[in-house]
Amino acid sequence: MGGQLRAIPGAVLGWDLGAGLALAEALGVNAMVAAEVLPEIEAIAIRAINDELKAKSCDG
Structure with a gap:
């Protein structure tokens, strides 16, 4: 789900869970389980x- 991230500069805040549920449905995963x-x-x-x-920002 790399293209479905919610991010700000320097941090990722979360996933687009709607996209995750759609992906699960497309893969045949039970929606309640997902x-x-x-x-x-x-x-x-x-x-x-x-x-x-954070580790990468400390390295460079």
């Missing part, structure tokens, strides 16, 4: 992305 797990996955992924951005 609605339950996407926010959890989003939180972990956003934290990791922001940690990586």
Whole structure:
């Protein structure tokens, strides 16, 4: 979902979960399951992305 990020300079704020649900539907994933797990996955992924951005900004 790299093109569906909500971001400001230097940080990612979140995903477009509507796009995530549409992707899940297109892949045949149950909408209720996707609605339950996407926010959890989003939180972990956003934290990791922001940690990586912070590490890169400290390097250069």
